[in-house]
Amino acid sequence: MYDFALVFSVLHTHCEAPMALTREQIASIAVLARLDLTSSEIPVYQHSLSSILDFVGTLDAIDTASVVPMAHPLPGLSQRLRPDVVTETDRHEEYQQNAAQVAAGLYLVPKVIE
Amino acid sequence: MSDLHHNTLTQLAAGLRARRFSSVELVRAYIERIDGYQGALNAFISVTREQALRDAEAADRALAAGTAGALAGVPIAHKDIFCTQGVRTTCGSRMLDNFVSPYDATVVAKLRAAGAVMLGKTNMDEFAMGSSNETSYYGVVRNPWDPALVPGGSSGGSAAAVAARLVPGATATDTGGSIRQPAALCGITGFKPTYGRVSRYGMIAFASSLDQAGTLTASAADAALMLREMAGFDPNDSTSVERPVPDYVAALEQPLAGLKVGLLKEFFDKGLDPQNEARVREALRVYQGLGAQLSEVSLPHLPLSVPVYYVVAPAECSSNLARFDGVRFGHRCENPKDLGDLYRRSRGEGFGAEVKRRIMTGTYVLSAGYYDAYYLKAQRVRQLINADFIRAFEQVDVLIGPTTPTPAFALGAKTADPITMYLNDIYTIGANLAGLPAVSVPCGFVNDLPVGLQIVGPHFSEARVLAVAHAFQRATDWHTRTPPLVEAGR
Numbered sequence: 001m002y003d004f005a006l007v008f009s010v011l012h013t014h015c016e017a018p019m020a021l022t023r024e025q026i027a028s029i030a031v032l033a034r035l036d037l038t039s040s041e042i043p044v045y046q047h048s049l050s051s052i053l054d055f056v057g058t059l060d061a062i063d064t065a066s067v068v069p070m071a072h073p074l075p076g077l078s079q080r081l082r083p084d085v086v087t088e089t090d091r092h093e094e095y096q097q098n099a100a101q102v103a104a105g106l107y108l109v110p111k112v113i114e
Numbered sequence: 115m116s117d118l119h120h121n122t123l124t125q126l127a128a129g130l131r132a133r134r135f136s137s138v139e140l141v142r143a144y145i146e147r148i149d150g151y152q153g154a155l156n157a158f159i160s161v162t163r164e165q166a167l168r169d170a171e172a173a174d175r176a177l178a179a180g181t182a183g184a185l186a187g188v189p190i191a192h193k194d195i196f197c198t199q200g201v202r203t204t205c206g207s208r209m210l211d212n213f214v215s216p217y218d219a220t221v222v223a224k225l226r227a228a229g230a231v232m233l234g235k236t237n238m239d240e241f242a243m244g245s246s247n248e249t250s251y252y253g254v255v256r257n258p259w260d261p262a263l264v265p266g267g268s269s270g271g272s273a274a275a276v277a278a279r280l281v282p283g284a285t286a287t288d289t290g291g292s293i294r295q296p297a298a299l300c301g302i303t304g305f306k307p308t309y310g311r312v313s314r315y316g317m318i319a320f321a322s323s324l325d326q327a328g329t330l331t332a333s334a335a336d337a338a339l340m341l342r343e344m345a346g347f348d349p350n351d352s353t354s355v356e357r358p359v360p361d362y363v364a365a366l367e368q369p370l371a372g373l374k375v376g377l378l379k380e381f382f383d384k385g386l387d388p389q390n391e392a393r394v395r396e397a398l399r400v401y402q403g404l405g406a407q408l409s410e411v412s413l414p415h416l417p418l419s420v421p422v423y424y425v426v427a428p429a430e431c432s433s434n435l436a437r438f439d440g441v442r443f444g445h446r447c448e449n450p451k452d453l454g455d456l457y458r459r460s461r462g463e464g465f466g467a468e469v470k471r472r473i474m475t476g477t478y479v480l481s482a483g484y485y486d487a488y489y490l491k492a493q494r495v496r497q498l499i500n501a502d503f504i505r506a507f508e509q510v511d512v513l514i515g516p517t518t519p520t521p522a523f524a525l526g527a528k529t530a531d532p533i534t535m536y537l538n539d540i541y542t543i544g545a546n547l548a549g550l551p552a553v554s555v556p557c558g559f560v561n562d563l564p565v566g567l568q569i570v571g572p573h574f575s576e577a578r579v580l581a582v583a584h585a586f587q588r589a590t591d592w593h594t595r596t597p598p599l600v601e602a603g604r
Contacts, residue, residue: 036462069493073549100446
């Protein structure tokens with residue numbers, strides 16, 4: 001029904017004329033993702049994200065109207081709960097050794113409210 | 115130079131128990147090899163010499179006292195994705211260049227409890243995102259069979275280290291083929307268990323519904339020995355499965371007569387290098403000779419694995435990697451002007467190009483207006499792929515096919531186009547999407563480069579899959595071949 005050749009051929013067709021994301025779209029994705037991009041990075045991601053989205057667009061051809069989305073590879077497994085008891089000890093000093101800036105047991109960041 | 119490194123992990127464990135050599139001797143011999151090949155292969159990010167020697171001394175005392183665990187004194191390496199208490203854990207990223215884990219991953223703790231001695235942390239693609247080990251902040255890893263070629267990825271350091279016999283076994287992780295693909299390209303055995311079989315606690319998350327820890331070793335028997343210690347329920351992993359762990363080593367010797375082997379029809383396509391295909395078909399004849407019944411099985415949706423994966427994995431990655439904010443751990447930019455600037459620049463500087471690409475892809479497919487079209491659509495097609503596997507396993511015991519379309523490729527050959535790189539995992543991703551156990555074993559050579567045979571089984575059939583791989587390794591000697599540099603002592 002579907003074969004790798006189909007995936008490859010769709011890929012090649014699309015790579016010639018990829019659905020183009022605009023510079024503005026890339027910039028707004030970067031804002032959502034909290035990533036600072038240089039101006040030279042934007043066209044690189046514009047091109048590669050457009051081809052990736054085209055590539056995954058091959059899925060549009062598949063009829064999935066009656067298919068339940070699969071969120072987890074082991075169906076039927078329910079979320080495990082545990083008794084509500086304290087099991088962790090306070091190790092914040094140890095954990096904060098990996099932080100760039102701490103004071104009085106608190107993580108420091110630039111001032112948020114003037 | 116000692117020749118202890120010609121032993122398998124199983125032989126070393128037995129030799130230590132019989133006191134034919136000490137763990138200290140063994141650790142010294144392997145560290146000498148690691149140091150000798152680091153310049154040529156770059157397989158390690160950190161080498162933990164002092165700790166390894168202390169642990170080896172303790173293992174020798176336990177062996178003398180008769181209190182030793184199953185892997186007492188056996189040297190191993192951990193992929194640098196596993197948190198190791200007091201030891202730098204980088205995940206191959208500048209983001210975690212200065213991160214010293216305050217705790218051990220469950221896999222690390224379990225292997226230590228069994229007596230295994232960690233020699234160091236192996237190189238890997240940044241945050242396990244890559245198929246060639248070229249995205250590591252710590253430089254490319256080279257393939258021991260030919261240093262101009264990639265070792266595969268993302269567990270390229272673990273694979274190269276085991277192939278060059280710098281360590282007899284290493285841990286690794288597999289999200290889309292990151293154990294099996296480098297195993298195939300480096301000529302060793304790479305095993306990915308069922309999703310949930312081995313704890314993900316302390317294994318830095320990439321795509322949580324796909325990530326699974328496993329092994330890179332010289333043989334399936336070695337994989338069974340390591341897996342027996344690594345597997346099992348862990349309350350610290352919410353998707354860890356509560357099921358008893360079988361004795362994988364005891365289950366290795368199963369006769370294959372009557373075993374129903376399915377040839378994955380879709381894998382024998384024109385994307386498959388004809389010489390790779392020839393090696394795989396020769397391997398199938400070996401199975402026939404062992405009494406297995408071969409039939410062709412079609413999984414019609416399987417070719418859609420790669421596009422499904424490149425929605426699901428980036429989506430989960432963009433969510434998991436949100437934790438790297440420059441505040442609590444990891445890289446922090448200089449002189450942030452406000453909190454937003456701190457987040458954006460710390461992440462922009464800390465992550466490499468491929469990681470950023472996947473975070474942005476994931477952010478896009480999860481964003482308002484696109485979630486249904488991309489993410490839900492992919493999860494629906496994933497269900498169809500899973501259903502194909504379920505139907506196939508009603509007919510056959512295991513599915514067999516190639517691990518990769520080609521042998522190892524040149525460094526730099528596929529870095530220009532991400533999708534060309536992604537298509538390396540075309541035969542391995544299906545097992546991740548469906549959460550199935552799968553192994554790659556060496557099955558011959560093309561132009562002096564190793565080729566991998568992939569065996570996939572139903573959920574929790576680890577013992578069967580390893581036994582099927584082991585039977586092949588009893589009948590052939592491909593897994594005993596080592597790269598010329600190991601023989602030459604170079």
